[in-house]
Amino acid sequence: MNKIGEIVESGSSAFTAECYELHNIPALGSLVKVTGQETDIFGIVCQAGTAGIEPGRHPVARGKDETSEEAVYQSSPQLLKLLRSEFQVLVVGQKTSGRILQYLPAKPAHIHAFVYPCDSAEVKEFSRSFDFLNILVNNRLEIPTEDLTAAALREMSKEQTDPRAFLVGGGKALTSILSGDYRRLKAILARLKQ
């Protein structure tokens, strides 16, 4: 699997990676991994965006006379170097000694470590347990966690042989985590429906 980005900011619970190609951002809620010497770290893409590389310089609109978005980039090829896409990943688990453990790793990922998207087999292996949902539901993020949780389950369901059964299973796991908070549960369930 090809690497899609490189870590530029790292922490125990989350990290930020820069995409190698502009706009080549993994889907919100998709599972990515960072390989390490002893431990592979798994995370869920929880936020992404594209901005100028220099914090002070705000991009300006350039397409007034162009017919399409592609044409803008073609006429100003330097844009690909002046802009960058980044995504944030919430750490939800690890693989140590060949075992998937759905809790935070002992050490954070290294800066400049490569980030890979997970293939179908890895997604299936990771999603055998729903323990990671607890981390998703109980995080304070910029985006609503209900949306993120639902997105993560939807992304994973695409790799399952029976996506609906998988979603029902995930929903049941959520019911137990959110047993005292029916409103949030209801909001997530509404976003799980396909």
Next chain:
Amino acid sequence: MMETRREQNLGIVVAGSVEKGTEVRLDSSASVEDMVVGRYVTIDGKKRRFFGMVTDISLGVTDEEIAISPPDTADAFSAEILEGTATYGSLHVLPMLTISDAVSGINEEPQPVKTVPSHFSRVKLASEADMEFVFGKENNSNFYIGNPLDMETKLCLNLETLVKRSNGIFGKSGTGKTFLTRLLLIGMLQKSKATNLIFDMHNEYGWAGSFEGGKGGVKALKQLFPSKVAVFTLDEENSRHRGVSTDFVVRIGFDEIDPEDISLLRQTLNLTEQAVEAVYQLKRHLGRSWMQETLDMSDSDEIEVLLKNLNIHESSFANLRRGLASIRRLPFLVPHAQVNAVDSILGYLDRGMNVVLEFGRHRDITAYMLVANMLARRIYQRYQEKTEVAMAGKVTPPTPLVITIEEAHKFLNHEIANQTIFGEIAREMRKYNVTLLVIDQRPSAIDEEIMSQLGTKITCLLDNEKDIEAVLAGVSGKNELKTVLARLAPKQQALIFGHAVPMPVAFRPKDWGTAKSYEEFTHGNDSPEKADKDIKDLFE
């Protein structure tokens, strides 16, 4: 497939107490609608296995909000997720017995529970093997009486244990008491060593009994066991009309009637206390022929002298004569009986024969009480004597005797239970090998003390609160059993509890629905077509 269903896990224990039973949270895989009150379950505790009964089923939610704003009914996805997680079914299980050691896995004799299973013990439907272990197998002494409700397991009664104590069959009119009694009598004839004396008020047990709503008759004891049953009748003509082959026509002489017999009839004959008192005096004065003489006296001077001598008030005497006259009208009473009915009955009983005494058309309670009391008292005396002789080690004790009486509350009500012989039999005749089978529709009218002496009670549907209270008095888990009792079908379902069963069981009395089972009783005398017809008649 049946087997896998039985082994199915239902849920886990989440709360409980010995007194109130345990709460079981149903697994999401088990549907609450498949559960039935009265179903048997086993609970695998850490140290022992428990055997219990589902007594209530309820629905729960983890968050009250769900009940306030439930998901859209069209939203099958959400409903599927919430089912069994945020919304769940729960069972109330009353553990009743411990049946085995969970560590060794060895079945032990079922014991009453003294504790509750620990948290999260698994609850399963009771397997066929568990049920058989608890309710027994059909064999020489165990009689297959029916099936626990909604189950195929056989409920077997150990009839030897059963007849060691007095028992009762209760239920509203038309709920199948007679059917149940007939079944139990057949069982006793087959499997217990006891002999039966049946006071058959409605002519249902000896020969072709009537059947609720049915056409024609059904076979009864004499037809099924001709060599073991003797039919005695008080009304020869009626028996002949019905085509019954009777063995003996009972006649009772006036000279056999004792003051005690009259005293019992005080209420039915509407006698005053003084009138009853007068009977004792008259007997003392006039001897055995007191009744005849009292009724025949016509000379007013003679009466006056007699009353003065005995210090009896005139109005009491008139009251007594009126009462005695109504007894005299009973056709089976004669001035002097040639053959003593008691001797004759005892003769049959001694030979191990069972005696059914038909009342023919004499269905009024006066005749029934008079005869049943008179005969039972004398039989009681004989049994007492015999047992006492046996105790001295000279002979074997008499064969156990079971006396069946209907309308039992007339003999055993609060006022006369102390006087009638049946009260005494219920209380202490077990020692003398005589027990009662009491059949009644108003158990609340029976004296409490007598009720408490009944070993095993079988009750069909009762809906009077007092009757239910009376039947269930002193039983553990009474409130739960009330629920079960009130939910019995109006026909062919009963609840049995007490001495002869390890725990209370609601059951459907045995279905003689197959030609084979019916032929067992008819000894194969009939053609298969006839047997089929009989079965149809039986269950019409």
